[in-house]
Amino acid sequence: MISLMPFSHNGESRRYRFAALSFLFCFLILTGAASAGPTMDRVRDDGVLRCGLTLTGKGLTTRDATGQWRGFFPDFCRVVAAAVIGDAEAVEFYQVDVVSRFDALKNGDIDILMANTTWTAQRDGEQGLAFPAIYYYDGTGFMALQSVGAVQISDIAKATVCVGKNTTTIENVQELINNGNKGLTIKALNSLETQLEAFYLKKCDLIAYDRLGLIAHQARFDGPGDPPIVFPDVISKEPLAPAVRDNDMAWFDAVRWAIHATIIAEELALSSQNIEHRRDSKSTEIRRFIGQKDQIGHGLGLPDDWAFQIVRQVGNYREIFERNLSHTLSPAGGRGLNRLWSEGGLLFAPPIR
Template identity: 50%
Template sequence: MRRAISRYGLVAGLLSLLAAPAPVLAQAEGPALERIRSEGLLRCGVVRTGPGVSETDSLGVWRGFFPDYCRALAAAVLGDAEAVEFVEVSYTVRFEALREGAFDVLMGNTTWTASRDTALGLAFTAPLYYDGQGFMASKALGATKLADVGEATVCVHRNTTTIATLEELVATRGLRLEIRGFDSTEGVYDAFFAHDCEILSQDRIALTSVRLSRAPDPEDYVLFTDVVSKEPLGPALRSGDEAWFDVVQWTVFATFLAEELGIRSDTLASHLDSPRPETRRLLGTDPGIGRDLGLTYDWARQVIAQVGNYEEIFERNLAPLGLDRGLNRPWSEGGLLYAPPLR
């Protein structure tokens, strides 16, 4: 029940606000920022998905689209993109690990949903990648879409939107699919490529990576034309730390805005004397935004210089997989990437 406010009380309250000194706008540090600064290290939860998306290289270094956003956060907060401790986590326990404080942010191909945003006590920023659930099968199955499939077994991860969507499809469309759930990424992929199941279902970004990196011969496998869900993928945090949420959110937006303004890591220096107000605010030439976030004036400049804008991060990691930008283009080019005004 809301407390009633009298007309007099409302007017008096407004007058007192007008008479009060202007508030200090610098944001409180919050528990996550305090710990990251104290230790000089960002702890980033990652899920092993595949090259280009999230995977370790031959030296054990995490590479890919999502790990690069871990580095972007470290650059924003600490001025050092390599000040990251990568914490590998499975799809099954990722949310529990996040809630228990095993890492500061979960940066994986994790879908933003209503129940995760509410019942699980998580908070999601603007998505990094707009995707959809798809299907992959051996060409020997003789199918290029779900409608071509008779009876088949499908391998999926447990504790994902993938298995929930698949269960709904089977129930509502009458598909003759047997669902086999696995707790680990390796379990899913091993079973599929060992032909223990005919179909693999996952986000299409992951299927594209897996086909190229895990299949004995990628040409023997086909990605179905079906896209059966909306999968907005992006950072997940523990709810209740508004200061940290804002830093993660605006670091994502900074990469969008840098692309929109044509600022790349290799052209950054030429923009430092730009007369354009939004460019000056983004790069810290006109200080202010960084202070409001509890960061240095050049926080976004460090992100761009050390990691790049969205286009660079995409080109470095996902373009080699053969993925096009699709929905993941700037709004000015008909895509869904849209940063609020930086002012």
């Protein structure tokens, strides 16, 4: 910390004070020591990212036998930690549920919510939340047991549907009922775990959830018993995104560009396996990405090598997807909408320049 002694009010002292303050201002800007916003400052000062997660199952979010958090969403917590702190493992994971998740974020108990949370206008505009970037394009679907004898929602005349409270899913199902599916009755529950428990106890006939989670659960079913079937119906758009507190633009930008960097790395064919060897690349775009040109990170309040550290420590989007989801989703069509834009998908990131 730099401290300034008090000054008298004669002309020479005023000139000296102005010069000293100018030096201090320039020093803070050049060294990045100026405040970058409340969340960024706290994360850097404490050297740890507090990341909220909902337990959604293997491949998405789970804890292994050693207590380590694994899955697509925990890996994106690590992406942000790698960018901001330089250490992908500098994360404290906090389990929340669909009822408590937004309060935990708004109350400051966590720095970011990394889950299958849908970006909507109401959440963006009224709940004090912000959604920096989409990391998975999904939609609401349905799952039934094989014994129900249905393969799509139009086969169902009357059914109880287990749905999570405080979710876009419950709104989507209610709209489906309002629009003509009068035979459906909603049973609202606090978590996917309680939904699945009720489902297998046959307290509800269907589960409505993001299709990503339903397909992941279907793939894990190993019987014996009545196997689950995921219907092909998709009744909504569910752009899934991390959530942060509103009105903290520096943190919003850091998270947004950390997510985008995984996509850009895939576009540039930069992976955890080769990025160390690309330091001597002649490509201007790659040199800019890894922090050797234009100091893009400085304007975002991030170290020059922020994107390099993401890829080196966690991987590009393809690596994160394949590590966690490829075995689950490949039988159901692979990445689908979550392919790069250049491959017919919706993944598109602004350029780092």
